[in-house]
Structure formats: structure tokens, C-alpha cells
Amino acid sequence: MSERFMTIPEIRRTAKRLLPPGPWGFGAGGAETETTLRRNRQAIQRLAIRQRVLVDVRKVDLTTTFLGMELPMPIAIAPMGSLILFHPQGDVEMVRGAAPNGNLAVVSGVTGWPVEEVAQAAKGPLIFQLYFVGPRPWAQELLGRVEASGYRAVCLTVDVQVYSRRERDLLLRFDPRAARAAAPNPMPPDLDVQARLTWDDVAWLRSxxxxxxxxxxxxxAEDAKLAVEAGVKIIWVSNHGGRQLDHTQATINVLPEIVEAVDGRAEIIVDGGFSRGTDVIKALALGAKVVAMGRTMLWGLAVDGAAGVARTLAILQDELSRNLALSGQTSVRGLKPSLLCRAE
Ligand SMILES: Cc1cc2nc3c(=O)[nH]c(=O)nc-3n(C[C@H](O)[C@H](O)[C@H](O)COP(=O)(O)O)c2cc1C
Structure with missing residues (x-):
């Protein structure tokens, strides 16, 4: 493990120094004015933890269950495409980084490696993220391979109806799709064909x-309700880390209305700006079951491959455990919204 790194910001700073401007901008950036990107972070910061004391916190339990899977902690690696820009072994290396503790990793639908190869490199549970970019027989064939390789669930990404305007990439004339084509298993490059997707496709996928x-x-809440009624079992609250529609709400701010709408009928994942143990505590208190992290994991991969990812996860685990103890909590389960209050 990359023990030379002591904090998450140190890993991020190192990634920024090591990466060429194109990949750095593609990874770190968001859509247009990057308001959504900043808002995710600001909203997390505007919540404070109401600290309780004089509770015996010698043992803090980070384990949780998700769709019947036992997880060592409620943090998952979010799906990211074009990982070849950040490490020559991309997705394979990323899931290796999750392996030591069996953390949950979600593999991108635009992984540059065959889904079987990624699955073989993993020790913990995997979920496959689908971009529905081809005709139904194409999706059926791919998902057959995904299921045969042992992925535990499939998450369809629904916020890439069309590809957004990523101004950092546009200004650098940087095209991540060109890089994707260089990966061992290039996937269909045209994400915009998803403009046709409707709830009919959701029903078909379920079938x-x-x-x-x-x-x-x-x-x-409206879409969360429709999803649950369509038999969807994972509601993933996300604005794509501020990379798709600019000027959406922060994900942590929409969490309460979605938790209420779902009413226990599906599991809830949230992502967008989470990069600390205390961030995770806030999301769990508002009703998320798992917090996914994108860029935080990406920087670990960029600085030291699987070892960098494993180190990132180990630092997060330590932060989560210490800060739960400092909050007077002994478990990630059962945290309540009353643990939080607004703060400027
Ligand atoms: C470089 C990069 C590539 C991404 N690729 C995908 C992808 O292929 N599929 C997807 O559903 N989301 C993708 N995302 C979005 C992430 O899954 C996640 O929603 C987002 O990064 C969460 O925000 P965070 O980076 O602040 O943690 C990508 C994000 C980044 C940073």
C-alpha cells in the first residue's frame, strides 16, 4: 500500500502534479460553469455534526449490508470511464485496489477492458454500470456476460441523455473519447444515442x-417514485459529479426527499463531492446506505495504481471510524438526521 501518502488532499495534489493537463481537466472538471460541481461540496460543508459525548466508543462498527451483500464499510468506488487516461491498467487496477478489504466497486459501462477480465481481478463485490448505447440485442449480450461474470447488480446511468459541454476539455481541445478508443476493449463511443431512453427501456431491462x-x-422524488414502481432496487442519487447538467441541486440536499419517496422499498446510494469520513457520516445520517466516490478514488489510481486506491480507502476507513467515535456513534447503521444541523 502507498503508505507514503498520509491524507486524501495529499493524494489529490500529487495526482494534479503527475497528470498531464488534459486528463487532469477531464477528471477534475465539470459541465459549463461548474456550479453543480461546487454546489455538491458547498452543500456538504453547510451541514454540521451534532456531537454527542460520554458514549463508550472503543468499538465502532463500519460494516453494513447492501442488497444482501456484506460490506466492510459503506463506501463504494463510483464507475468511471476512460481510466486508461489515469493508469495503463485502468479498471483492472481500480478493482484490484478495492480487493484487500473486499470493498464494493462499480465498473463503468465504458470500461476499456472486457467485463470478465475486470471481474477476475476483483475480490470484493462488483456492480456493473450500463450506458445503454446500442440496440437491445447488443445490451442483452453484454448483460449476459456481466451476469455470467458474477456482477451483483446492474445500474443504468440515466443522466447522459446527451453528452454535456465540458468546458475544460473544449478549451484544451481534449477528446477523452479518442483515448477510450486506445483501450484493449473499446466500447461504442457515441454516448448521445441515449437520448431515446424512456421508462419502457427500464421495464425491458428488468425483464x-x-x-x-x-x-x-x-x-x-418524482423519478424515485417512478423507479420504485418500475421495480428498481437501487436508487442512485447523483448529478454525475457535476459533469452533466450544470445548475442542478446538490445531491446531499435532495437526499431527504428521495429517502422519503423511496420509503425503504429500494437501497439508496449517493455520490457527488464526497471525499472525507465526515462527508460519509452526513450522507448516512440523511438515509443513504452507501456513499460512492469518483474523483477521490481516481486520484488514488493516478498516483499509485491499485496501491493508491487501497491507500485512499484505508485513509477513508480510518477517518470514518475516528469521526464516528468523536460524534458519539458506535455504528454506521441507524444514524439519524438529528445527528446533523445547518451551519454556515
Ligand atoms: C473521470 C470520470 C469518469 C466518469 N465516468 C462515468 C461513467 O463511465 N459512468 C457513470 O455512470 N458515471 C461516470 N462518472 C461519474 C461518477 O460515477 C460519479 O457519479 C461522480 O464522479 C461522483 O462525484 P465525485 O467525483 O465528486 O465523487 C465519471 C466521473 C469521473 C470523474
């Missing part, structure tokens, strides 16, 4: 899948 279906990119 062919033998594993639970999730939707990634839900931001309103």
Missing part, C-alpha cells in the same frame, strides 16, 4: 435481468 436493477442519476 431480461436476473440481478437487481438500479438507476444512477436520480435527483427528484
Amino acid at each position: 431480461i435481468l436476473h440481478v437487481p436493477l438500479g438507476l444512477k442519476g436520480i435527483l427528484t
